[in-house]
C-alpha cells in the first residue's frame with residue numbers, strides 16, 4: 001500500500017517511509033539545538049541527516065531501502081514491547097524499592113499508598129516516605 005502510494009508521488013523512487021521521517025525529526029532537532037546553542041557540530045549533523053533524508057527519498061534501490069526500513073521498524077517495535085513488559089512487571093510487583101538516605105541500602109516496601117515511617121534494616125535510620133499508587 002505504502003509502496004504504491006510512494007510510487008505515485010515519486011515514480012521509481014523510495015519516497016517517504018518511517019526511517020525517512022525519523023531522520024527528518026533528527027534534522028529538525030539538530031537544527032533547533034544547533035541554532036539555540038550556536039553549536040556548529042550540531043548544524044553539521046543536521047546537514048548530514050537531511051542528506052540521508054534526501055538519499056532515502058530519491059533512492060532507486062528499493063529492496064535495500066525497504067530492508068533498512070523494516071530493520072528500523074523492528075527495533076522501534078522491540079523497544080516499545082520491552083517498555084510495555086517492564087511497565088506491566090512493575091505494576092504487578094507487590095513491592096516497591098527505595099534507597100536508604102543514610103547508608104544507601106536498597107529497601108523493599110509493600111506497595112501501599114500513604115505516608116509511612118521506614119526504618120532501615122541495615123543502619124536503623126528512620127525516615128518518612130510518601131507512596132502514591
Ligand SMILES: [Zn+2]
Pocket residue numbers: 100101102103104105120121122123124125
Ligand atoms: Zn540505612
